[in-house]
Amino acid sequence: MASTQTAPKPPARPLSPHLGIYRFTLTMAMSIVHRITGVGLYLGVMMLTWFLLAASLDASAFAVFSGFIQSILGRLILLGFTWALFHHLLGGIRHFIWDAGYGLDAPEREWLAQGTLIGGVVLTLIVWAIGYAIR
């Protein structure tokens, strides 16, 4: 092959639409937050494991966990876990509605996105209000 010849261009392949193609929308943000809350819960399950192992070992191991979860950092993690759990739970139900073939049109999917967002926050506040009330 002559050295002056340029390398052949790779053929233009189809790309899936992404953040550089679509403008920012609520449903797009909800999709990203669903994944982020999922990863958060993935890491947060460590807290549940720690709690169960501590309770299964002895009183001093349980006291270490108890001290951590009652600290400001522990409470913030627990608050984040509660919100992520409810947000992800409602997001999952939203996906079931879509799987069944409903709620895919423009107004419905916006309501579902707003409902998930508000519902996750409201359920978190309710559970934490119950938690502080019975404490």
Add this chain to the structure above:
Amino acid sequence: MTQSGKSLRTAAAGARYLGSARLGAQEAWLMRVTSAALVPLSIGFVWLSLSLLNKDYNGVRAELGHPLPAILIALFALVACFHMHLGMRSVILDYVHGRAREWALIASACYAGGLALACVYAVLRIGFV
């Protein structure tokens, strides 16, 4: 597709490009099955967590020593760990490439499997030790 007796098109032509006939849909299906199971299980888990909030070491052990809370929390941990294993798999497959992907998949499977086993071990230990 179902009218292959009448249509000129073969059954294979009707099925082609509709997706995998083997294991392609299994992961997506398992994701949905575990999601469905986790709806009541998470609500039960939150309920149980609230009931444990006031309890000290002995109170927590007494509560988790009962069959129903023990089975609920163990089942929640098992299904949640399997669900999050599948979820992290798709996250890794989306963002991690090359040899790092293989290590990430192995590490994630060990993490999820390890947590599941640790939770079940702990619940059994509370009940029987």
